[in-house]
Amino acid sequence: MKSEPEDYSIDDLKKEKKTLWSGIRNYQARNFMTKEMKKGDMVIFYHSNATPPGIAGLATVTSDKAVADPLQFDKKSKYFEPRASKDKIVWECVELGFKEKFKTFVSLPELKEEKSLSEMRLLQKGNRLSILPLQKSEFTKLCKLAGSTII
DNA sequence: GCCAACGTTGGC
């Protein structure tokens, strides 16, 4: 899952321990949260639009399932959704809990050098989705490269 | 349903 560290970084998650992944306004990304993600799933936290961009840490899904994104009801939010009501929820999101900040930040250029990661969705051309699925082998490889404590 | 215009993401 991507986040711009200026908006929300792995350090912010570490401080808060958990956060609602609100503000996702892309149907494909939303569908990953509503249909694919389950409590306990592990998440690689990626810093996008950073210098350099790369993988910064580990999080885990802490909500049983996706819940209504509260920002869709907030008229003052840029994520306000006029089509939404309490009976007609448009945007949903999961809650994430902090796991660890990686010992080694692995930058995007470094990820691109890894042959075994060449099929990873994140590295495919034109993939701007902020939530992307990973193969288990890719997840393990990323954790190894980053010196994760869970490997 | 098609498609042009526009908006967004995110690397560089």
Next chain:
DNA sequence: GCCAACGTTGGC
């Protein structure tokens, strides 16, 4: 700031 590669909107 630039721009490729999307996604979305809205007229027809």
